[in-house]
Amino acid sequence: MQQPPHPIQDAHEQLRQRGFRLTPQRMLIMEVINVFHDHISAEQIHAAVVARYPYINIATVYRNLHWLLDQQLVRKIDVGDGHLWWEAATEAVHHHLICERCKAVQAIDNHVVACFANHVAEHYGFAVNIAHLPIFGLCTQCAAEEDAA
Amino acid sequence: MQQPPHPIQDAHEQLRQRGFRLTPQRMLIMEVINVFHDHISAEQIHAAVVARYPYINIATVYRNLHWLLDQQLVRKIDVGDGHLWWEAATEAVHHHLICERCKAVQAIDNHVVACFANHVAEHYGFAVNIAHLPIFGLCTQCAAEEDAA
DNA sequence: GTCCCTGCAAAGCATTTGCAGGGTA
């Protein structure tokens, strides 16, 4: 009786065949990012992995994040708050509204942005990375408070 | 014979009346930013001022940039390349297409973006800071090269 | 043996902060 292929094991096998190794550290980092359905910082990833594998070093986390980025398994998000955020490439494409006053980050879906990206491509021949569009401004509440002041 | 008010001197007078001082350092920083019709980094500003006033410290530049931001005399631009860029608030509103491959930054006018900002405001009640919308992606040339590879 | 990968420690780098002193009102 033949089993259907297991997608995660398949992906792992492909990585192995390209000469990469799936060390415990690397597997744990990948798992943390995939289970956490939101953007997560390198330090948070490190803390989460340490809980299960105490000797992992933060440098290993950073190195693997760049490796995962090269493999297109994660996306890198810069919201300009001093650290980078990361999320699994399997998450639905979405965007971030970053309030410059209260620093809140709100995720929005791709609808409006996709339309905008098309316009930029048409007018300027620039291929917008719609997986990474940080939108700065003021959230509803802060905009109201600024007006009041 | 009455002279028309001098706009820059007026602005300076207003700042003085609010209790601020217009030190040589501060004036030079403001001048460098206003004369340089593009975004400029803190370090570039420092270098430009040093040429005329050798003892100014980089900390003074940073402190004054934040002060100028408070006074809404400059805009701060984060293109995610490790430093912040600054430009005079008198520059026409425009935006930056940042190529994630060759790091080139291309300025584009406000037309397409203003339209997009309206949509975000309508849908999410979020007031996009259209003076600060870094648009990441691939420039025409790099997109072509990526396709070829 | 070769190459990938890790831990550790140190370095990098833009930016910020503490502190003492100087200048202006």
Added chain:
DNA sequence: TACCCTGCAAATGCTTTGCAGGGAC
């Protein structure tokens, strides 16, 4: 006197890098 502002030096905080060692193939 009070307050603004500066220079200097040190600190900050995230991220990167050099190096030696360990393990897989």
